[in-house]
Amino acid sequence: MTKLLLRALAGETLPTPPIWMMRQAGRYLPEYRATRAEAGDFLSLCYNPELAAEVTLQPIRRFGFDAAILFADILLVPQALGLDLWFVTGEGPRLSTVTRAAEVTALKPAADVHDRLAPIYETLKILRRELPAETALIGFAGAPWTVATYMVAGRGTRDQGPAHAFMREDRAAFSALIERITAATIEYLSAQIDAGAEVVKLFDSWAGSLKGADFDDFAIAPARAIIAALKARHPDVPIIAFPREAGERYVGFARATGADCVALDNSVSADWAADHVQVDGCVQGNLDPRHMVTGGPDLVAEAQRITRALRGGPHIFNLGHGITPDADPENVAAMIAAVRSA
Ligand code: CP3
Numbered sequence: 001m002t003k004l005l006l007r008a009l010a011g012e013t014l015p016t017p018p019i020w021m022m023r024q025a026g027r028y029l030p031e032y033r034a035t036r037a038e039a040g041d042f043l044s045l046c047y048n049p050e051l052a053a054e055v056t057l058q059p060i061r062r063f064g065f066d067a068a069i070l071f072a073d074i075l076l077v078p079q080a081l082g083l084d085l086w087f088v089t090g091e092g093p094r095l096s097t098v099t100r101a102a103e104v105t106a107l108k109p110a111a112d113v114h115d116r117l118a119p120i121y122e123t124l125k126i127l128r129r130e131l132p133a134e135t136a137l138i139g140f141a142g143a144p145w146t147v148a149t150y151m152v153a154g155r156g157t158r159d160q161g162p163a164h165a166f167m168r169e170d171r172a173a174f175s176a177l178i179e180r181i182t183a184a185t186i187e188y189l190s191a192q193i194d195a196g197a198e199v200v201k202l203f204d205s206w207a208g209s210l211k212g213a214d215f216d217d218f219a220i221a222p223a224r225a226i227i228a229a230l231k232a233r234h235p236d237v238p239i240i241a242f243p244r245e246a247g248e249r250y251v252g253f254a255r256a257t258g259a260d261c262v263a264l265d266n267s268v269s270a271d272w273a274a275d276h277v278q279v280d281g282c283v284q285g286n287l288d289p290r291h292m293v294t295g296g297p298d299l300v301a302e303a304q305r306i307t308r309a310l311r312g313g314p315h316i317f318n319l320g321h322g323i324t325p326d327a328d329p330e331n332v333a334a335m336i337a338a339v340r341s342a
Contacts, residue, residue, distance in 0.1 A: 002133075002134065003018075003066070003134055003135070003136045003198075004016075004017075004018035004066045004134070004136075005018040005020070005066050005067045005136035005138075005199065005316060006136055006198065006199070006238070008261075008282055008314045008315065008316050009199060009238035009240075009260050009261055009282055009314070009316075010238070010260075010314075011260075011281055011282060011314050012314055013311075013312065013313050013314055013315075014314070014315075016339070016340055016342075017307060017310070017315045017316055017317040017339065018066035018067065018136075018316050018317070019065055019066055019316075019317040019318070019335075019336055019339055019340075020065040020066055020067040020068075020069065020138075020316070020318060021059070021065065021318060021319050021322075021323055021332065022069075022289075022318060022319055022321060022322040022323065023322030023323045023324075024059040024063075024065060024069065024323065025055040025056055025058055025059055025069075025071050026322070026323060026325065027325035028292070028323055028324070028325050028326070028327040028328070028329060029058060029059065029062070029329060031055075031058045031062075032055050032058060035051055035054055035055050035058070036055070038051065039051045041087065042073075042087050043073075043085070043086070043087060045071070046071065046072050046073055046076060046119075046120075047119045047120075048119070049119050049120075049122035049123040049125075049126055050126065052070075052071045052072065052119075052120075052123040053071075053123050053126040053127050053130065055071045056068050056069070056070060056071045056123070056127055057127070057130060057131070060131065060132065060135055062329070063332055063333060063336055064336075065135070065336075066134070066135065066136065067135060067136040067137070067138050067199070068127060068131055068135055068136070068137055068138065069138040069140060069201070070120070070123060070124060070127070070137070070138065070139050070140060070192070070197065071123065072120050072123070072140070073093075074140070074141060074142030074146065074147060074150075074203055075093050075095065075142070075147070075150055076116070076117060076120065077113065077117075077141060077142065077147055077181065077184055077185065077188060078095055078147060078150065078151045078181075079095075079116060080108070080112075080113035080114075080115070080116035080117050080184065080188075081107045081108050081110075081113065081180065081181070081184055082106070082107050082108045083095045083096045083097075083098070083107075083151060084096040092155065092156050093150065093155060093156065094154060094155055095150055095151060095154045095155070096154065097151065097152060097153070097154040098151045098152060098177060099152055099162070099166060100170075100173070101170060101172075101173035101176070104173055104176045104177045104180065105176075107177075107180050110180060110183035110184040110186070110187050111187060113184045113187055113188055114187065114191060117188055117191070120192070120195075121191055121192065121194070121195035122195075124137065124139060124192055124195035124196040124197055125195050125196055127196065128195075128196035136198050136199055137196060137197055137198050137199070138197065138198070138199045138200065138201055138240075139189060139192035139193065139195075139197030139199070139200045139201075140200060140201040140202070140203060141185045141188055141189050141192075141200070141202060141203070142185075142202070142203050142204075142205075143185075143202045143203060143204035143207070143219070143222060143223060143226075143241075143242075143243075144178045144181040144182050144185065144218070144222040144226075145163075145178065145204055145206060145207060145210060145218045145219055145222065146203060146204050146205045146206045146207070147181050147185075148163055148174075148177055148178055148181060148218075149162075149163040149206050151177070151181075152166050152177075159209060160206050160209045164209070167214065167218075175217070178218055178222055181222075182222045182225050182226060185202075185222075185226050186225075186226055186229040186230065189226065189230055190229075190230060190233050190234065193230070193233075193234045193237050197237070198237065199237065199238050199239070199240065200230065200237065200239055200240070201239070201240040201241075201242060201263070202223055202226065202227075202239065202240070202241050202242065202259075203242050203244075204219055204223070204241070204242055204243045204244060205242070205244045206244070206245075207219045207243035207244055207245060207246050207249075208243075208244060208245025208246055208247065209245075215246075215249055219243055219246070219249075220253070220256050220257055223241055223243075223257040223259065224256065224257045224258060227239050227241075227257055227258040227259060228258060231258065238260040238261065239258070239259050239260050239261070240259065240260065240261040240262075240263055240284060240316075241253065241254070241257055241259035241261070241262055241263065242262075242263035242265075242284075243262070244263075244265045244321065245265055245267060246265075247267070247268070250262060250264065250268060250273070250276070250277050251276045251277060252280070253277075254277075254280040254281050255280055260281060260282060261281065261282035261283065261284055261314075261316065262277055262280075262281075262282075262283055262284070263283075263284040263285055263318065264277065264283055264284065264285030264286035264320060265285065265286060265320040265321060266285070266286050266287065266288040266289070266319070266320025266321065267320070268286065269309075270285075270286060270305065270306040270309035270310055271309050273285070273286065273309075273310065274309050274310055274312060274313070278310060278312070278313040278314070278315070279313075281313075281314060282313070282314035282315065282316065283310060283313070283314070283315055283316075284315070284316040284317075284318045285306075285316075285317075285318050285319070285320050286306060286318070286319075286320040287302060287303055287306055287317075287318070287319050287320060287335070288302070288319070288320055289319045289320065289321050289322065289323050289324055289327070290324075291303070291331065291335070292319070292323050292324070292327035292328065292331045292332060292335070293324065293326050293327050293328065293331070294331075295328060295330070295331040295334060299331055299334060299335060299338065300334065300338040303317075303335050303338040303339050303342070304338050304339070304341075304342040307338075307339050307342035308342055311342075317339050
């Protein structure tokens, strides 16, 4: 096994960590903006296998990252389950909503998602042919809680209030929604692996708003179910879980869910994570994405501090969240040089 990312995920402690970046294909790159304009809009880009593969490859060509992440979006799954989805420029995603038990029942069965998602599998097949031999290919999906927050509210929300309200009003119906998304996610990720994904990642961007038993029921339990089903079908494919802003609930998350790696946001310190999270295996993270905008000596110092703090165990260098459109590509190159010379 020569790919650096797969070695770290197998639990190897490496002298230099593999590096990639959340949202590495994105608006901070002029070549991404050009290809997106050619596609027409964001969703047309997601469903165009040739162009989606092209934007996935752009940051690999420019920076030589150790991994490529499939270009798609977590909200394609609700669309495949029957909801309308569109993106409002400058504002973000909009969806038709699910707020009652009858609307959960009316969603498409999980096994039907492949009709809509087939182009995504095509993108992965192209990428497996075109990626350099040393670059690992990551597939992904949203975790059920995060996907549900968008399905219930019809958009992104600051506090995920609508999903919490649905949970309080009708926990059985909300649980049925989580179960439908869980089943669809197993189908989707399993098909991504069949199409060539070597690693998969579950994005639970809003895990931090779940507390106590809600965290157990809606962050841990669905992740555990998805990971168990994937491990049964594809025992050798490592899984990264990202329970963003989980705070102290990062402790033991890998053991509780079966994940091979836990991705850290930038609210936890790398020293704390070394003592409390990396003891269970590989961790990923956790540079604050604002350094990609501000650059300079602070960027170099912080990237090297994280690299050294997590050097005692398996580590994948990444940001704590996605790179933002106002980032400077030169800072990305500086980050990579800093990590590799730490
Ligand atoms: O990381 C990657 O480069 C892979 C592709 C990827 C995208 N979205 C492309 C994208 C991945 C892994 C995602 C995940 C995603 N999508 C999450 C979880 C991670 C996170 O950021 O918390 C969420 C919550 C979404 C939903 C979503 N998609 C939102 C809220 C938005 C609008 C906000 C924004 O940044 O514009 C998107 C749009 C989106 N997804 C873009 C990209 C490159 C920007 C679209 C554009 O080109 O205009």
